[in-house]
Amino acid sequence: MIRFVVRRLAGLVLVLFAVSLAVFALFNVIPGGDPALRLAGRHPTQQNIAQIRHDWGFDRPLPVQYLDMMDHLVIRRDIISYQDQTPVMPTIETGVPRTLSLAVGAAILWLVFGVTIGVLSGLNAGRWLDRVLTVVALTGISIPIFWLGMVLLYLFTYRYRDVGVFSWIPIGGYASWSDPIEWAKHLIVPWCVLAVVSIGFYARVVRASLLDARGADHVRTARAMGLSRSRVLFRHALRTSLIPVVTLFGLDFGATVGGTVILIEKVFGIGGVGQYAQESVAHLDLPPLMAITLYGAAIVVVANAAVDIAYAWLDPRIRVA
Amino acid sequence: MPENVLDVHDLDVRFATEAGTIHAVRDVSFSLTRGEVLALVGESGSGKSATAMSLTALNRAAGNTRVTGSVRLHGRELMTLSERELRDVRGAQVAMVFQDPMTSLNPVRRVGDLIAEVIRAHDPVPRRAAARRAVELLHEVGIAEPGRRAELFPHQLSGGMRQRVLIAMALALRPAVLVADEPTTALDVTIQAQILRLIRVLRAEHGTSVLLITHDLGVVAGLADRVAVMYAGRIVETAPTSAILASPRHPYTAGLLESIPRIDHPRSARLPSIAGQPPTLQDDDPGCSFAPRCRSAHEACARRPVLSDGIACHLPGGRR
Numbered sequence: 354m355i356r357f358v359v360r361r362l363a364g365l366v367l368v369l370f371a372v373s374l375a376v377f378a379l380f381n382v383i384p385g386g387d388p389a390l391r392l393a394g395r396h397p398t399q400q401n402i403a404q405i406r407h408d409w410g411f412d413r414p415l416p417v418q419y420l421d422m423m424d425h426l427v428i429r430r431d432i433i434s435y436q437d438q439t440p441v442m443p444t445i446e447t448g449v450p451r452t453l454s455l456a457v458g459a460a461i462l463w464l465v466f467g468v469t470i471g472v473l474s475g476l477n478a479g480r481w482l483d484r485v486l487t488v489v490a491l492t493g494i495s496i497p498i499f500w501l502g503m504v505l506l507y508l509f510t511y512r513y514r515d516v517g518v519f520s521w522i523p524i525g526g527y528a529s530w531s532d533p534i535e536w537a538k539h540l541i542v543p544w545c546v547l548a549v550v551s552i553g554f555y556a557r558v559v560r561a562s563l564l565d566a567r568g569a570d571h572v573r574t575a576r577a578m579g580l581s582r583s584r585v586l587f588r589h590a591l592r593t594s595l596i597p598v599v600t601l602f603g604l605d606f607g608a609t610v611g612g613t614v615i616l617i618e619k620v621f622g623i624g625g626v627g628q629y630a631q632e633s634v635a636h637l638d639l640p641p642l643m644a645i646t647l648y649g650a651a652i653v654v655v656a657n658a659a660v661d662i663a664y665a666w667l668d669p670r671i672r673v674a
Numbered sequence: 675m676p677e678n679v680l681d682v683h684d685l686d687v688r689f690a691t692e693a694g695t696i697h698a699v700r701d702v703s704f705s706l707t708r709g710e711v712l713a714l715v716g717e718s719g720s721g722k723s724a725t726a727m728s729l730t731a732l733n734r735a736a737g738n739t740r741v742t743g744s745v746r747l748h749g750r751e752l753m754t755l756s757e758r759e760l761r762d763v764r765g766a767q768v769a770m771v772f773q774d775p776m777t778s779l780n781p782v783r784r785v786g787d788l789i790a791e792v793i794r795a796h797d798p799v800p801r802r803a804a805a806r807r808a809v810e811l812l813h814e815v816g817i818a819e820p821g822r823r824a825e826l827f828p829h830q831l832s833g834g835m836r837q838r839v840l841i842a843m844a845l846a847l848r849p850a851v852l853v854a855d856e857p858t859t860a861l862d863v864t865i866q867a868q869i870l871r872l873i874r875v876l877r878a879e880h881g882t883s884v885l886l887i888t889h890d891l892g893v894v895a896g897l898a899d900r901v902a903v904m905y906a907g908r909i910v911e912t913a914p915t916s917a918i919l920a921s922p923r924h925p926y927t928a929g930l931l932e933s934i935p936r937i938d939h940p941r942s943a944r945l946p947s948i949a950g951q952p953p954t955l956q957d958d959d960p961g962c963s964f965a966p967r968c969r970s971a972h973e974a975c976a977r978r979p980v981l982s983d984g985i986a987c988h989l990p991g992g993r994r
């Protein structure tokens with residue numbers, strides 16, 4: 354375990370280094386990337402631009418600029434944005450818990466409901482419950498997320514605002530952890546919207562995988578030895594059929610944090626890092642982009658390590674000696 | 675006459691498939707006395723596994739299977755038992771060992787734990803006692819260092835070793851009947867011999883009756899007391915092992931025997947095999963189902979021969 358953690362930490366440092374280099378290099382080759390031009394305003398003189406270059410240090414060799422940026426970002430943590438010259442770190446530090454609350458909450462929802470629906474479907478394969486759940490799952494998969502987000506927002510917070518059951522739903526925004534009830538109230542609709550596609554998808558995967566496992570030789574052995582139905586299901590069939598779910602989850606969580614979450618943050622005005630990232634990209638603002646990318650990479654690496662641990666627990670065949 | 679441990683009477687198995695009904699087992703009857711080893715022999719697809727699975731209604735869960743007939747264990751009818759009641763029979767009174775030891779053990783559980791789980795499913799002993807018993811069983815089936823091996827996962831064991839684990843599991847509750855469905859088919863020859871020897875020893879020590887299923891008559895000689903030969907879902911010949919090996923009466927049995935490699939034949943000689951394919955099990959032809967492949971078929975074979983005196987053939991011994 355210690356070796357695993359050490360290896361992963363070393364990997365994390367390497368990944369962060371490579372990602373930061375890539376972002377930095379990319380930024381310096383794309384057209385329109387020159388921050389001095391952007392900082393100088395609409396009608397700059399050559400002199401203005403040169404002055405800005407000098408003041409901000411853009412005239413130094415690229416490796417020096419890179420190291421300087423990393424110093425401000427990682428060690429001094431006082432890096433400021435090119436766009437509006439505000440400090441980057443405080444904005445990110447308010448944003449990260451929001452984005453993680455959104456992503457982790459949705460992930461828990463989609464795992465719990467995806468697996469439950471998949472198991473129920475698989476156990477009742479071909480019967481009416483399976484058919485109903487299949488329709489539900491396929492509907493979930495086919496719904497465009499941003500559309501669902503806006504429709505729900507409209508329905509709950511505007512159209513049916515006066516209907517008692519919905520009146521507690523806040524109109525977007527975010528409330529901090531310190532008040533867990535408010536926190537959950539603000540996030541419940543975004544969580545559901547974010548989870549709905551994955552619930553459908555995971556339900557299908559679990560169903561197929563469980564049906565496969567039920568015909569597997571080792572499950573036949575368990576039945577032939579007279580184990581109870583629930584033991585055969587949970588200790589034998591289900592455990593092996595969850596392996597593909599873990600694989601998928603490892604991929605999906607990263608993709609969600611880097612993709613759909615941004616959309617949902619914007620629709621519900623959550624003010625997470627996703628939204629910040631989107632604005633920074635629009636302005637080609639390197640400092641926040643660099644910071645956000647590194648945070649994102651770190652989260653993905655940590656999530657992958659967690660997935661590997663879950664993997665090793667589920668499947669001893671891949672345990673490293 | 676010793677009392678029968680297992681009595682199977684008119685067992686019939688049909689699978690509903692998209693291509694129509696497959697009538698895999700047809701009017702199969704046999705019995706096992708205490709400590710007896712009966713070999714069920716036949717080409718692949720002749721219905722041996724379907725027969726084995728039906729004994730404890732393991733194929734009941736699949737919705738497409740219809741089983742009729744009677745299976746009695748010590749006189750008690752199993753076919754009418756509920757799933758709940760069958761659980762107490764499975765593993766404890768009738769245990770099974772399957773063909774493929776590589777896939778028949780749960781890959782994510784330790785082998786000692788798997789054996790202990792079976793013990794505790796039938797016998798409410800404390801966890802520790804079950805674990806100790808599992809190690810004893812591993813020792814009994816000839817696994818060296820059983821204490822250490824019990825902690826391993828199936829993928830850390832060889833095929834022969836895994837088959838021993840499955841046998842240990844099957845014998846954990848000292849069942850009256852062990853059904854071994856091609857227990858050595860997936861193993862190489864030396865390991866095959868070891869596993870067969872193990873089954874022989876265990877049978878002798880505990881008086882377990884064994885239904886040994888195989889497509890290989892070579893496996894039969896050293897282990898079985900009696901042989902039942904199965905063709906296209908029916909038993910076509912049954913006799914004591916020595917008799918069947920020395921003078922097979924059914925042409926199909928004779929064909930099977932000829933296709934066993936023999937030490938006293940030159941190695942280069944091609945093994946004869948029975949020409950043709952077994953019939954598809956969809957249609958129920960009125961005649962002898964072996965007739966199309968039979969060297970001695972004649973007009974009488976258009977009627978189905980009934981099994982009497984251990985043989986279902988109009989011309990036992992073939993045309994002379």
Ligand SMILES: Nc1ncnc2c1ncn2[C@@H]1O[C@H](COP(=O)(O)OP(=O)(O)O)[C@@H](O)[C@H]1O
Pocket residue numbers: 689690691696698716717718719720721722723724725736738955
């Ligand atoms: N679950 C099933 N569904 C449909 N057909 C089956 C099923 N199991 C076995 N069969 C068919 O029944 C016949 C007998 O199979 P089996 O008992 O496995 O033969 P054996 O064990 O002698 O090789 C084969 O034709 C096989 O394809």
Ligand SMILES: [Mg+2]
Pocket residue numbers: 719722723724855856
């Ligand atoms: Mg078979």
